[in-house]
Structure formats: C-alpha cells, structure tokens
Amino acid sequence: MAEEIAQNEQKNPYLPFGDRQDAPFYGKDILSVKQFTRQDLEYIFGVAHEMREMVQRVGSFDLLKGKILANLFYEPSTRTSSSFTSAMERLGGSLIPINEVHYSSVAKGESLPDTVRTLECYADVIVLRHPEVGASELAARYANKPIINAGDGIGEHPTQALLDLFTIYEELGDPDGLVITMLGDLKYGRTVHSLARLLSLYDVQINYVSPDILKIPEGIFAEVEEKGVPQTENSTLEPVLQDTDVLYVTRVQKERFEDPSDYDSVKSAFIITSDSLSIAKDKMIILHPLPRVGEISMEVDDDPRAAYFRQMEYGLYVRMALLAMVLGKS
Ligand code: CP
Numbered sequence: 001m002a003e004e005i006a007q008n009e010q011k012n013p014y015l016p017f018g019d020r021q022d023a024p025f026y027g028k029d030i031l032s033v034k035q036f037t038r039q040d041l042e043y044i045f046g047v048a049h050e051m052r053e054m055v056q057r058v059g060s061f062d063l064l065k066g067k068i069l070a071n072l073f074y075e076p077s078t079r080t081s082s083s084f085t086s087a088m089e090r091l092g093g094s095l096i097p098i099n100e101v102h103y104s105s106v107a108k109g110e111s112l113p114d115t116v117r118t119l120e121c122y123a124d125v126i127v128l129r130h131p132e133v134g135a136s137e138l139a140a141r142y143a144n145k146p147i148i149n150a151g152d153g154i155g156e157h158p159t160q161a162l163l164d165l166f167t168i169y170e171e172l173g174d175p176d177g178l179v180i181t182m183l184g185d186l187k188y189g190r191t192v193h194s195l196a197r198l199l200s201l202y203d204v205q206i207n208y209v210s211p212d213i214l215k216i217p218e219g220i221f222a223e224v225e226e227k228g229v230p231q232t233e234n235s236t237l238e239p240v241l242q243d244t245d246v247l248y249v250t251r252v253q254k255e256r257f258e259d260p261s262d263y264d265s266v267k268s269a270f271i272i273t274s275d276s277l278s279i280a281k282d283k284m285i286i287l288h289p290l291p292r293v294g295e296i297s298m299e300v301d302d303d304p305r306a307a308y309f310r311q312m313e314y315g316l317y318v319r320m321a322l323l324a325m326v327l328g329k330s
Helices: 002-011 038-058 079-090 112-119 135-142 158-172 190-199 218-226 260-266 298-302 308-326
Strands: 068-073 094-098 125-130 147-152 179-183 205-209 231-234 246-249 285-287
Touching (some): 038 308, 079 125, 079 308, 112 135, 135 147, 147 158, 158 285, 158 308, 179 190, 190 218, 218 231, 285 308
Parallel strands (some): 068 094, 068 125, 125 147, 179 205, 179 246, 205 231, 246 285
16 A cells, blocks of 8 residues: 555645545556556445435535536547536536537647646546547656546447446446457447456356457457456347346447448447347346437337446446545545
8 A cells, every 4th residue: 555655645646735645546646447456346335325315315415515527528528528517526526528619728739738738737637538549647657646547439438338337336236247249340330348357357158249350359359358257248139138137228429430331331330229139138238328310229228127227326426436546535
C-alpha cells in the first residue's frame, strides 16, 4: 500500500486537503479493464451499490463539492457523456463539458496532449472519448490528473464493461457459473472487448455469435483462453441461447467499416424478437450497451428479461463510484 501511495503522489503531487491518499484508485487513471483484479471489482461494485442507495434515498449529496470534471468527447455519446455529467452533479461537483470538440481549440489543430494539459489546469479529472486506440494512454502520459477512458476507437470502453458487470451482479448475483453469450459486431465493438477481458476473471463460459467478418479479435480470444475460460464461436444464436444466462447484444458499427457494402452485408444479420427468445431461460437477462439500431426489436422492451434500460441506470452508480474513488473520496 505504501508503494501505491507513493505512485499516486507521483501522479498528483499536490494532494488537496481532505483527500484520502490511502483510498484505492486515488489519483489513478482508468484506462483498461486489464488493470483490475477481482478484488478491485468487488470494491468498486460495493461503492457503486452504496451510490445507488444514496441516490434512491437523497438524490444528490456533496461528496465531490468543489471538484471539477472535464468531459472531453471527440466522438458522439449520449449515455457515457450524460451519465458522467449526472454522476458529477449528483456528487455535488461541477463540469466543463466539451462534447463538441469542433467548437474547441481542437478545431485549430491543438494536439491531444496539449488539450489535456490545458483542461487539467481547470479540472480535477478528465473523461476522454476518442476515435483512436490508445488515445487515453497517450493523454495519461501527459496529464497529472486522472484520465478516465470513455472509449478509444475499437480498443476498450472500461467503464462500460464495469457497468455491464455491475448489472450482472445486481440482476443475477455472482457471475461464477454463468453462461454469457455475446452477439453482433464483436470485431469493432469495444464494449465486448472490455467485457470479455473482465469476465475472464470469473468462472464463466463465453459464447460469441457473429457474422464471419465480425468475429472477436484473435488477440482477445487468446487472452481469455489463457485464463482458462471456455469459449465458443458461432454463426447462429439458436444452438447456444437455451443455456444462456446473459445475452449481450451489440450494434453493427457502421462508422468503423471501410467498405459500405461490407456493412450492408451484415447490418441485419441478427434481430432479437419475442419469438427468438421463446427458447431462452425464464431467468436470464438481455443486455445491450446501446444505442441500438434495430438488432433488438422494440417488442422485447416489455419482457422483464430485457435489462438494457436498467443497465443504463446502473452506469450512473458505477461512474459515481469511479469519480469518488479517483478523487480520493471513497
Ligand atoms: N454505451 C455507450 O457508450 O453509449 P454512448 O455512445 O451513448 O455513450
């Protein structure tokens, strides 16, 4: 722990009065799910659960009063951006929103390192979404304040994976023993890359279902295999749906395709309907990081197993927990 505190002090030498230097994740960047142990996850979800209870009881409270978050988004976002905004405001802090970088000095050609070094003069933590893999790591090398990766191209989306796993814990309990089936665009979907890595810390089975051109990247499959997690790759859902406890559906990411005809060939490959769920367990959940563009029919929304709207709310509590933790208040 002493070593961890020393590392934190290196990252943020000016420890503000009242912050807990010994708090886990104090001053840390959140860049990849690879940085978490199972013990870390249990701690984060414990804090997130407390945040949920506090929001339900009092709505908002002043844990982060005086703290400022810079939300720096180079790619569109509804959920991640607004849930971090809500998280900061519910914790009594405030916000610098840069959700449209074309109106910032980025439009004049300012580099990412210069932009984050600017924002950290005014903010205590920076949430960054960027189209390039590794952008958050680059930003973290230049920033002294914590950087939270809110999605780096087709790389990772660690806070999404944390909220996905928190949803599983809250809805189904401990993930050990569960069968998780990931469906759709597994090649470009950064949320599945992060979630598969996180799940490899558990005793689960993972099924991947995708068109041939959108298979899970070999590197991620190999990483998960190395942890001893059984995985299957499939081109249809039916053979694995009956045993599935968590069906994780993803959008085919049109914006990542170089050839539009490739997108057209797979855009409607899978559509979940009430009929297709007739063979699924009664006690299972359907998740989706959202937005959806037709891969889950709207008729499914009324099925109690459809947990994707509840999943968004769980994201608020996880992001409240992360902000409190990196700012030394939990
Ligand atoms: N799940 C997710 O990242 O959604 P947004 O793109 O709306 O932030």
